[in-house]
Amino acid sequence: PEELKSPEDLARQSHLNSKPIDFTNYAPVRPGKKKTLLSDSKYESKDYQLPKWKEAFGELVIRTLNLDMDKVRSGPVAGSYYYALCKNVALQYEGEKLSETAKFFYQDLKLPRTFSQWFQITILHEWLLFVRMRAMPFKYGRNYQQKLVDRTFTDIEARLFDEMNVTTGRIVDQYLKDFNTQLRGAVFAYDEGFYTDDATLAAALWRNLFGGRKNIDMVHLEAMVRYVRSQLYVLSRMSDRDFAVGSFKFVPPDETVERLTAEQEAQLKQKTIEKYESIDNDPKILPSDRSRLSYKN
Amino acid sequence: MSSSAAVRDSAKQILKIIEKLPDERIKHLVSFKDSQAERFRRVAGLQSTDKNEKKASLEDIKDIITRTSGPLGLQKDLLKKVQSALPQDELTEQSIQEQMRALSNISNNKFKNYYDVGEKLYKPAGNPIYYQRIMDEIQGKQKETFLSALRTVVFGK
Structure with a gap:
């Protein structure tokens, strides 16, 4: 039909050069001590290899106790991998170079480089995942959501102490309560927008992500609506199994999502089915690779 | 048509799109629709509507306060400042056309339909x-x- 542009191209083509009025208490993220992305635990580091004997012991435990791996996996996948994805999108420190995705939010969309803005961008991405998690079987989807939220708040608490130099627990608690209110408000508003129409979604983005700025650039708003809807489209084409083992990544703002043709979709499904059938039918399948989640939906 | 007349004209067209946006189902202190109507009414050189009729009633405010706390780090007096601040829009013929196109894409549900x-x-x-x-x-x-x-x-x- 008509030309498709990536959200970034769309945002950049705007000629509106008004400066957004920003009345937030400008608090840059300028840490004395920077936290690692997730934790200092060796189990969460990328290059760590579990010793073979531990691996074998783990598999034995899973087999003997017949553990529900779909439940167990929610921790490492939602709490660790998916949280890291969300956190990383717009993570920024003053004086440091921005990542490509962060540039889209802070430079192209002219959002303020503050901690609370980072939080808003992060929870928008978490909400995108929530929408997909709801479509999993209830007990698993709920578990995934819980793990993601829990991890978010433990991380924010640590970041407030370490990076924002808040010294008293009482103030941190206040912030956490405030963040919790923001999270619930945003999820509710995005849910409503997702289900109803683009105009409602745009209003929700305006209020939460753009802080309700009066001289909003409609082109930026349009770019964000496209961004959100295209991510959800990708999520909707993914099987439960694929999503649950952590195969999803957010599409970067400088890439364009094109709709699949019926043929491509059938091919994609076929490939997924073949992949997981071969895993499941392998007699030597590791207990930890087992899953009851559907790879056909 | 001079360029400022063209800008005013486009602003009037944007206002038509804004009027058709759905009303907020949940009341907030400022709504997207109202704030943008106000903004483009000024650009179009039209009288702003009577503010009092749009002001939230005491009941509304109580309702809003029980539902939310103020945005993080935003003091009450600052909140007032935000409300009364008039952003300076430097709209050109080109940029206002872009604004209009973007808004009409949004109001036509372009992306919800495309990315079904x-x-x-x-x-x-x-x-x-x-x-x-x-x-x-x-x-x-x-x-x-x-x-x-x-x-x-x-x-x-």
């Missing part, structure tokens, strides 16, 4: 009535009863 996610996400397997329940609650169609609320708390759906 289907029943899989709109009626999620884990909780098929999730969104319907939210809509019913917002529109006041079906009130939560004590028992249904209790069920949600205990079982999560």
Whole structure:
């Protein structure tokens, strides 16, 4: 039909050069001590290899106790991998170079480089995942959501102490309560927008992500609506199994999502089915690779 | 047509799109629709509407306060400043056309239609009535009863 542009191209083509009025208490993220992305635990580091004997012991435990791996996996996948994805999108420190995705939010969309803005961008991405998690079987989807939220708040608490130099627990608690209110408000508003129409979604983005700025650039708003809807489209084409083992990544703002043709979709499904059938039918399948989640939906 | 006349003219067209945007189902202190109508009315050189009729009533404000706390780090007096600040829009013929195109894409549901996610996400397997329940609650169609609320708390759906 008509030309498709990536959200970034769309945002950049705007000629509106008004400066957004920003009345937030400008608090840059300028840490004395920077936290690692997730934790200092060796189990969460990328290059760590579990010793073979531990691996074998783990598999034995899973087999003997017949553990529900779909439940167990929610921790490492939602709490660790998916949280890291969300956190990383717009993570920024003053004086440091921005990542490509962060540039889209802070430079192209002219959002303020503050901690609370980072939080808003992060929870928008978490909400995108929530929408997909709801479509999993209830007990698993709920578990995934819980793990993601829990991890978010433990991380924010640590970041407030370490990076924002808040010294008293009482103030941190206040912030956490405030963040919790923001999270619930945003999820509710995005849910409503997702289900109803683009105009409602745009209003929700305006209020939460753009802080309700009066001289909003409609082109930026349009770019964000496209961004959100295209991510959800990708999520909707993914099987439960694929999503649950952590195969999803957010599409970067400088890439364009094109709709699949019926043929491509059938091919994609076929490939997924073949992949997981071969895993499941392998007699030597590791207990930890087992899953009851559907790879056909 | 001079360029400022063209800008005013486009602003009037944007106002027409804004008027057709859905009203907020939940009341907030400032709405997207109202704030943008106000903004482009000024650009179009039209009288701003009577502010008093749009002001939230005492009931509304009480309702808003019980639902939310102020945005983080935003003091009450600052909040007032935000409300009264007039952003300076430097709109050119080109930029206002872009604004209009963007807004009309949004109001035409372009992206919801193009990136259709289907029943899989709109009626999620884990909780098929999730969104319907939210809509019913917002529109006041079906009130939560004590028992249904209790069920949600205990079982999560």
